[in-house]
Amino acid sequence: xxxxxxxxxxxxxxxxxxxxxxxxxxxxxxxxxxxxxxxxxxxxxxxxxxxxxxxxxxxxxxxxxxxxxxxxxxxxxxxxxxxxxxxxxxxxxxxxxxxxxxxxxxxxxxxxxxxxxxxxxxxxxxxxxxxxxxxxxxxxxxxxxxxxxxxxxxxxxxxxxxxxxxxxxxxxxxxxxxxxxxxxxxxxxxxxxxxxxxxxxxxxxxxxxxxxxxxxxxxxxxxxxxxxxxxxxxxxxxxxxxxxxxxxxxxxxxxxxxxxxxxxxxxxxxxxxxxxxxxxxxxxxxxxxxxxxxxxxxxxxxxxxxxxxxxxxxxxx
Amino acid sequence: xxxxxxxxxxxxxxxxxxxxxxxxxxxxxxxxxxxxxxxxxxxxxxxxxxxxxxxxxxxxxxxxxxxxxxxxxxxxxxxxxxxxxxxxxxxxxxxxxxxxxxxxxxxxxxxxxxxxxxxxx
Ligand SMILES: Cc1cc2nc3c(=O)[nH]c(=O)nc-3n(C[C@H](O)[C@H](O)[C@H](O)COP(=O)(O)OP(=O)(O)OC[C@H]3O[C@@H](n4cnc5c(N)ncnc54)[C@H](O)[C@@H]3O)c2cc1C
Numbered sequence: 001x002x003x004x005x006x007x008x009x010x011x012x013x014x015x016x017x018x019x020x021x022x023x024x025x026x027x028x029x030x031x032x033x034x035x036x037x038x039x040x041x042x043x044x045x046x047x048x049x050x051x052x053x054x055x056x057x058x059x060x061x062x063x064x065x066x067x068x069x070x071x072x073x074x075x076x077x078x079x080x081x082x083x084x085x086x087x088x089x090x091x092x093x094x095x096x097x098x099x100x101x102x103x104x105x106x107x108x109x110x111x112x113x114x115x116x117x118x119x120x121x122x123x124x125x126x127x128x129x130x131x132x133x134x135x136x137x138x139x140x141x142x143x144x145x146x147x148x149x150x151x152x153x154x155x156x157x158x159x160x161x162x163x164x165x166x167x168x169x170x171x172x173x174x175x176x177x178x179x180x181x182x183x184x185x186x187x188x189x190x191x192x193x194x195x196x197x198x199x200x201x202x203x204x205x206x207x208x209x210x211x212x213x214x215x216x217x218x219x220x221x222x223x224x225x226x227x228x229x230x231x232x233x234x235x236x237x238x239x240x241x242x243x244x245x246x247x248x249x250x251x252x253x254x255x256x257x258x259x260x261x262x263x264x265x266x267x268x269x270x271x272x273x274x275x276x277x278x279x280x281x282x283x284x285x286x287x288x289x290x291x292x293x294x295x296x297x298x299x300x301x302x303x304x305x306x307x308x309x310x311x312x313x314x315x316x317x
Numbered sequence: 318x319x320x321x322x323x324x325x326x327x328x329x330x331x332x333x334x335x336x337x338x339x340x341x342x343x344x345x346x347x348x349x350x351x352x353x354x355x356x357x358x359x360x361x362x363x364x365x366x367x368x369x370x371x372x373x374x375x376x377x378x379x380x381x382x383x384x385x386x387x388x389x390x391x392x393x394x395x396x397x398x399x400x401x402x403x404x405x406x407x408x409x410x411x412x413x414x415x416x417x418x419x420x421x422x423x424x425x426x427x428x429x430x431x432x433x434x435x436x437x438x
Binding site: 036037038040044045046047060061080081083100129130131132133134135136138139140143144212213214233234 | 347348349350351352353354357358360361362365392393394395396397412413414415417418
């Protein structure tokens with residue numbers, strides 16, 4: 001039977017978690033990585049990554065797979081589709097229970113749970129998911145060729161995807177909650193130059209309406225209360241990500257946005273527990289910054305293990 | 318060709334053999350962001366549900382056009398992958414777009430387990 005004691009357990013196998021695993025395993029730390037989904041995290045959702053230094057362009061899935069193989073080659077054990085059902089991170093030995101897999105202990109834990117897409121929280125959003133509502137333009141854009149669609153959001157993803165969708169659909173209505181966009185100026189410019197894109201600003205999305213599939217998006221102007229019914233057979237939602245940290249509430253310090261609070265060595269409020277990537281308090285969320293975090297958290301954990309006096313007991317006879 | 322660890326459905330005859338008898342789940346998709354996680358979920362469940370056959374099928378293949386994509390149950394689907402659950406020749410459930418392991422298990426346990434009715438999804 002595999003020994004269930006590790007030097008370090010990493011929760012989350014996105015860019016941050018996999019990088020931490022590469023550094024840890026290469027330093028001969030016995031490392032377990034647990035991910036409740038498919039290892040790779042948000043990288044898997046990215047069709048083409050063009051800003052990862054050293055790689056002119058690759059799919060996020062390819063980069064993720066390479067990172068995973070690299071971590072495994074150094075000896076890290078990676079469990080995908082593995083839900084953490086209980087954790088006790090307080091003492092010098094941290095315990096983690098994983099559904100269907102058992103209980104694991106480690107001297108240090110790195111929290112790298114990243115982010116989850118923000119949802120509008122409307123009951124009708126769930127009803128039309130896959131029946132008009134989508135979160136991936138490259139995956140589902142061709143279902144809407146020649147049709148009228150809506151894109152909800154005002155950041156880089158929303159505007160970039162609108163421009164790419166405009167090439168195949170009849171019209172794109174960008175629905176945004178503010179009177180200005182959060183996207184970078186050059187991305188906004190690109191969208192404004194596209195004649196098939198129109199803009200509906202300062203709107204709250206109230207409801208998605210349809211029968212078997214989506215027919216229209218109902219919005220309300222935030223100041224005037226005017227109701228607009230936007231005919232749309234498709235609605236692509238890109239309203240950002242929120243840190244996936246709810247389950248760490250009361251375990252480590254979180255800020256008011258739910259981000260894990262760390263110092264510059266990525267230590268959390270609990271000794272031996274570190275945080276890396278989009279789950280922690282920081283301004284810029286990119287693969288490169290997640291990778292940097294994974295590196296720092298791993299090196300900090302290694303240093304902690306060297307100085308904490310907590311040692312791995314001999315394996316059972 | 319899909320790069321997954323699932324067995325692929327590559328001919329209409331395969332499809333018939335798999336769906337006419339017993340329990341089969343087919344994920345019909347591409348190697349895209351919404352599909353890869355669903356293949357991963359099915360790979361992780363294969364050993365836990367030994368009586369169910371988990372397969373995938375290339376969305377853009379001729380066999381998909383003649384089989385999964387022609388099913389009335391997927392007529393209003395607009396999100397990849399299309400996941401279809403078969404039991405003794407009947408479609409008992411079908412979902413569009415990304416699904417979590419919990420969502421898939423919910424369907425397997427409620428529609429595919431012995432003792433549950435094989436009712437149309
Ligand atoms: C559509 C899209 C396009 C993007 N494009 C780019 C780009 O071109 N360039 C760029 O640099 N960045 C891009 N980004 C941002 C970048 O992908 C992220 O900032 C980065 O991947 C975050 O990595 P992470 O490891 O911190 O978190 P994530 O990638 O979110 O990984 C976290 C992992 O933790 C797992 N997890 C969560 N909770 C638990 C739990 N309780 N137990 C176990 N596991 C758990 C999740 O399943 C996930 O696999 C993009 C993001 C998106 C969504």
